[in-house]
Amino acid sequence: MKNTVATFAQAKAEGRKLAMLTAYDYSTAKLEDEAGIDGILIGDSLGNVVLGYEDTLSVTMEDMIHHSAAVARGAKNALIVCDMPFLSYEVSVEEAVRNAGRLLKEGRANCVKLEGGREVCPQVKAIVAAGIPVMGHLGLTPQSINAFGGFKVQGKSEAAARKLIEDAKALEEAGAFSIVLEAVPAKLAALVTEAVGVPTIGIGAGAGCDGQILVYQDMLGMFSDFTPKFVKRFANVGEAMRGGFTAYIDEVRAGTFPAAEHTFKIDEEVLEKLY
Numbered sequence: 001m002k003n004t005v006a007t008f009a010q011a012k013a014e015g016r017k018l019a020m021l022t023a024y025d026y027s028t029a030k031l032e033d034e035a036g037i038d039g040i041l042i043g044d045s046l047g048n049v050v051l052g053y054e055d056t057l058s059v060t061m062e063d064m065i066h067h068s069a070a071v072a073r074g075a076k077n078a079l080i081v082c083d084m085p086f087l088s089y090e091v092s093v094e095e096a097v098r099n100a101g102r103l104l105k106e107g108r109a110n111c112v113k114l115e116g117g118r119e120v121c122p123q124v125k126a127i128v129a130a131g132i133p134v135m136g137h138l139g140l141t142p143q144s145i146n147a148f149g150g151f152k153v154q155g156k157s158e159a160a161a162r163k164l165i166e167d168a169k170a171l172e173e174a175g176a177f178s179i180v181l182e183a184v185p186a187k188l189a190a191l192v193t194e195a196v197g198v199p200t201i202g203i204g205a206g207a208g209c210d211g212q213i214l215v216y217q218d219m220l221g222m223f224s225d226f227t228p229k230f231v232k233r234f235a236n237v238g239e240a241m242r243g244g245f246t247a248y249i250d251e252v253r254a255g256t257f258p259a260a261e262h263t264f265k266i267d268e269e270v271l272e273k274l275y
Helices: 005-014 028-035 061-074 093-105 118-129 142-146 159-176 186-195 236-252 268-272
Strands: 018-023 037-044 079-083 111-112 134-139 177-183 201-202 210-212
Touching: 028 037, 028 061, 037 061, 037 210, 061 079, 061 093, 061 177, 093 111, 111 177, 118 134, 118 159, 134 159, 159 177, 159 186, 177 186, 186 201
Parallel strands: 018 037, 018 210, 037 079, 079 111, 111 134, 134 177, 177 201, 201 210
Antiparallel strands: none
């Protein structure tokens, strides 16, 4: 069954937890989809884990469109959510709508995600009015990393916590169908989840959210540059890959690969005529 904004709303109503992961390519998206994932996010985290940038700020619309289209070709049932990259929606409402439309039209996403609270509600309203579903993102918003002064847990003071709750309500009122809560104290995330009628998707925000999301390279042990505290490693794929790469290199250098079963034959009579 194809997951949609309607099935996400139904999941919250029924108390069914939503499972999401990131993906950036056809093969990974296909595997996640076959496993039964509810939603796939083409995150601007691709700047870190795919393109090797120190942050997400250098990611472009063209990057997002390219990777979103690849994921959409691989996933048939998951809800495809694509991040709006830095400065693709902040400049003006008109530009936000145009870029969101490109992510659906060219990137084949089902919906878009953007960061921020009340300050981006005009953009959210306009994008939704254009027929494009929007997922919000509060808490640690990586595109604001310079304003935050680093990757820090958000909402720890009374004022910050109240603002987070009010921002969540404002996003819902603006038309967001779901809200990501990143690096937020678990009890505060649970309060936000109770305060809004749309599903909350946690990443480092505790089990009280309506769903969870992780960067797949993190949860499979494939990215070693930095591992957030909230990541659980569900498999050590990175180690398995390194082992496979090493075994391949050793066999190539030893001349044992390719073996006879990996090669093609030619008729000996044909071969004799070549000498």
